[in-house]
Amino acid sequence: MTSASSPARTLYEKIWDDHVIHRGEDGTCLIYIDRHLVHEVTSPQAFEGLRHAARKVHRPEATLAVADHNVPTTNRAEGIADPESRLQVETLSENCNEFGIKLFDMADKRQGIVHIIGPEQGFTQPGMTIVCGDSHTSTHGAFGALAFGIGTSEVEHVLATQTLIMKPAKTMLVRIDGELPVGVTAKDMILQVIGTIGTAGGNGHVIEYAGDAVRALSMEGRMTMCNMSIEGGARAGLVAPDETTFNYIKGRPMAPKEELWDKAVSYWKSIASDEGARYDREVILNAADIAPIVTWGTSPEDVLPITDNVPTPENEPDENKRAAMIRALDYMGLTAGMKLQDVTIDKVFIGSCTNGRIEDLREVAKIAAGKKVAAGIQALIVPGSGLVKEQAEQEGLDKIFLDAGFEWREPGCSMCLAMNADRLEPGERCASTSNRNFEGRQGRGGRTHLMSPAMAAAAAITGKLSDVRDFL
Amino acid sequence: MKPFTTLTAIAAPLPMMNVDTDMIIPKQFLRTIKRTGLGINLFNDMRYDEQGKPLANFVLNREPFTRANILVTGENFGCGSSREHAPWALLDFGLRCVIAPSYADIFYNNCFKNGILPIILPQDQIDEIMARITEQPGAEVTIDLPEQKIISGNKTYAFDVEPFRKNCLVHGLDDIGLTLEKAKAIETYEETRQKQKAWM
Numbered sequence: 001m002t003s004a005s006s007p008a009r010t011l012y013e014k015i016w017d018d019h020v021i022h023r024g025e026d027g028t029c030l031i032y033i034d035r036h037l038v039h040e041v042t043s044p045q046a047f048e049g050l051r052h053a054a055r056k057v058h059r060p061e062a063t064l065a066v067a068d069h070n071v072p073t074t075n076r077a078e079g080i081a082d083p084e085s086r087l088q089v090e091t092l093s094e095n096c097n098e099f100g101i102k103l104f105d106m107a108d109k110r111q112g113i114v115h116i117i118g119p120e121q122g123f124t125q126p127g128m129t130i131v132c133g134d135s136h137t138s139t140h141g142a143f144g145a146l147a148f149g150i151g152t153s154e155v156e157h158v159l160a161t162q163t164l165i166m167k168p169a170k171t172m173l174v175r176i177d178g179e180l181p182v183g184v185t186a187k188d189m190i191l192q193v194i195g196t197i198g199t200a201g202g203n204g205h206v207i208e209y210a211g212d213a214v215r216a217l218s219m220e221g222r223m224t225m226c227n228m229s230i231e232g233g234a235r236a237g238l239v240a241p242d243e244t245t246f247n248y249i250k251g252r253p254m255a256p257k258e259e260l261w262d263k264a265v266s267y268w269k270s271i272a273s274d275e276g277a278r279y280d281r282e283v284i285l286n287a288a289d290i291a292p293i294v295t296w297g298t299s300p301e302d303v304l305p306i307t308d309n310v311p312t313p314e315n316e317p318d319e320n321k322r323a324a325m326i327r328a329l330d331y332m333g334l335t336a337g338m339k340l341q342d343v344t345i346d347k348v349f350i351g352s353c354t355n356g357r358i359e360d361l362r363e364v365a366k367i368a369a370g371k372k373v374a375a376g377i378q379a380l381i382v383p384g385s386g387l388v389k390e391q392a393e394q395e396g397l398d399k400i401f402l403d404a405g406f407e408w409r410e411p412g413c414s415m416c417l418a419m420n421a422d423r424l425e426p427g428e429r430c431a432s433t434s435n436r437n438f439e440g441r442q443g444r445g446g447r448t449h450l451m452s453p454a455m456a457a458a459a460a461i462t463g464k465l466s467d468v469r470d471f472l
Numbered sequence: 473m474k475p476f477t478t479l480t481a482i483a484a485p486l487p488m489m490n491v492d493t494d495m496i497i498p499k500q501f502l503r504t505i506k507r508t509g510l511g512i513n514l515f516n517d518m519r520y521d522e523q524g525k526p527l528a529n530f531v532l533n534r535e536p537f538t539r540a541n542i543l544v545t546g547e548n549f550g551c552g553s554s555r556e557h558a559p560w561a562l563l564d565f566g567l568r569c570v571i572a573p574s575y576a577d578i579f580y581n582n583c584f585k586n587g588i589l590p591i592i593l594p595q596d597q598i599d600e601i602m603a604r605i606t607e608q609p610g611a612e613v614t615i616d617l618p619e620q621k622i623i624s625g626n627k628t629y630a631f632d633v634e635p636f637r638k639n640c641l642v643h644g645l646d647d648i649g650l651t652l653e654k655a656k657a658i659e660t661y662e663e664t665r666q667k668q669k670a671w672m
Contacts, residue, residue, distance in 0.1 A: 042556065088504075151581065203574060321489075327488075439517065
C-alpha cells in the first residue's frame, strides 16, 4: 500500500530497511546477516583470522557448512586422492568442530552443492539476508531473500559479528511478459537477460525478476535465473515470494513450524514490491521472443539462438569488443559465420548450482529416454545433492541415464569449475549446464558452451550443438 | 592491513575487458588454506605455457613490468567468482593499485579489504595513461589517495572513492574491529528480531 507517509518501496528496499543496524554519515550501513553458508574453498583463511585474533563465532547456529567444490564424484569410499583438496575438506571439518558450526560431511546424504542444500533444508527463507563466500549465492534470491556472494574477509566479518558493512545497491527490474515457447526454459530466459544487459550490465544493482513468465516458473526455474544474476554483474537477483515459494518451503527440516509458520507467511507476503515502486533501471522482455540459447564465446553475454551462426568480428563496431571477440573465437576454435548446429562436442556436463536440481534432471530424462549418447562422447550427470540423487533414483531417472550411456555421479560442483578430478583437457569442447564459459573454467584450454539441461541432453545424443525442439 | 597513502611506481598495461577472477587466479590454486604465496600464479594460464614456462609476450613477464605495483586495465575487471584469492594474488605479486573504467562489485569490495586501491577512471583517461605506459615502458605513475589524484607524466587526474573506504585504507583499519565497537547495537537488533521474527 502506498501512502504519503510511506513511499512505495521495492522488495529489495524492504529487505534492506529491515536489516539496517546502523547508518553512517556517508550512507555506509551496518547490515544484519540472517544466514551464512560456508564451503571449504573460501573459508579456511577466515577461520584462521578468527583464531589469530582470538575471536569467536557470534551466532554459530546461523551458519551451515558443506564441502562441495573439491569432493570427488566417483569412489567416495576411497576419500579424496589429491592431498591439497583433502586438506581443505579436512580443514573445514576441523573448523566447524572447533567453532560449533553444523556441517554436512561427505558421507552425509544431505551433502551437496551449497546453493542446492540451503533451499532443500529450508535454511533459505524469504525476507532474509543470506551470504556465502561464493558468487552464486544469488541463487537464494529465488525465495525473495537478499542473497549475495562475499569474499573471505567478509566471511570472517560475518562469522565474528553476524553483520556486514555495505552501501545500498541500485535496483533493476527485469520483467519478462507472456508465456515461454515450447523447448525454452529458465536457463534460456537468464541467458537472454545477460545477453541483453551485458556481463557488466548489473554491476552495482540488485535485479528483481518479475512478469508472467517468471511467475509461472517453479522454484527450481527461479533458482536457475537468480543463480546467474552474477553473470550479468548483479550481486543479487530476487523474485517476490508467492504460493509457489511457500509450498516449496513448507515442511522442510529447517522451515518454521505451526504458529511460527503462519507468522512467517504473513511477513513474507508483506515484502513484495509495492505498486508504483521505482527502480533505477527497467528491462522488459517478451517470453515469446526467447529461443533455446547457447553461448559461442568466453563470456556469458556471448549468447545466440541455436539456429544462428557464429558471429563475425568485422561486423563489431567497438574496437575493444572486436578484440575480445577475436580472442574468444580463437580460444573457442570457431570460424566466424559457421552454423552453431555444425559445432561438434567432446563432453557433456549436466549439473552445477545452476542446473543440478531434480527438475533439471527430469528435463534431461525426457530427452534421453530411449536414446543413446553419441559415440565418443563422455556425458556426466552430477546431481546437486545427495537428496536430489536419491529423489532421481526413486523416480527411476538414473536407469534412463545409464541406459542411454550417461555417467551417473555423486553430488558436488564437479566440472562446473573443475577443482576436483572432473575436467576438460586442452581443446576439448563441452556442452554444459553450468554458469561460466570463461577461458579455462572447466579445465585449461577447455571450451565451454552454456545451455539448458534439455539442450545439453540433445547435444549428448547428436554429438553436436543441437536444437532441443527437434526432439520434442 | 597495510595503510595506503601515496604510491609512485611502474604501471603495467593490460588492455583487456572483462578480465575475470578465473583468469587472475585459476581454480587449481584455490586449494590453499593460506592467503599468501599466490603471486607466482597470478594470471597463470596467460603467463605460463602448459609446461610452466613463462610466456615472453605476457606483460608481467617482461622487464620492467615484473616490478610493477600498478595495473592499468579494461572495463569490468574482476568479474565472475568471488574468490578473494584474486586480490591476494595481485598483492602477493606486488600490485597495490588497479586503474580501470569499471569493476565487478565483489572484486572491488575485496580489494579494499586487502589494502589494494581499485581506482575508477573514464575510458578516455585510461586510454591516455595506457598509451603512455605502453610507449614508455617503466614510466612511473603516482597515486595520491589522501588528495584523490593520479599523476601520469604531465597530466593529473582526479578520482572518487567512498569516504568510509578511503578512511579504512589510509589508516589501515580492520573492519571487524570497527564493527565490534557497535556490539551493543547488534545485540539490540537481535533482541528485537527475536521478538518480532522468532522463526528467523
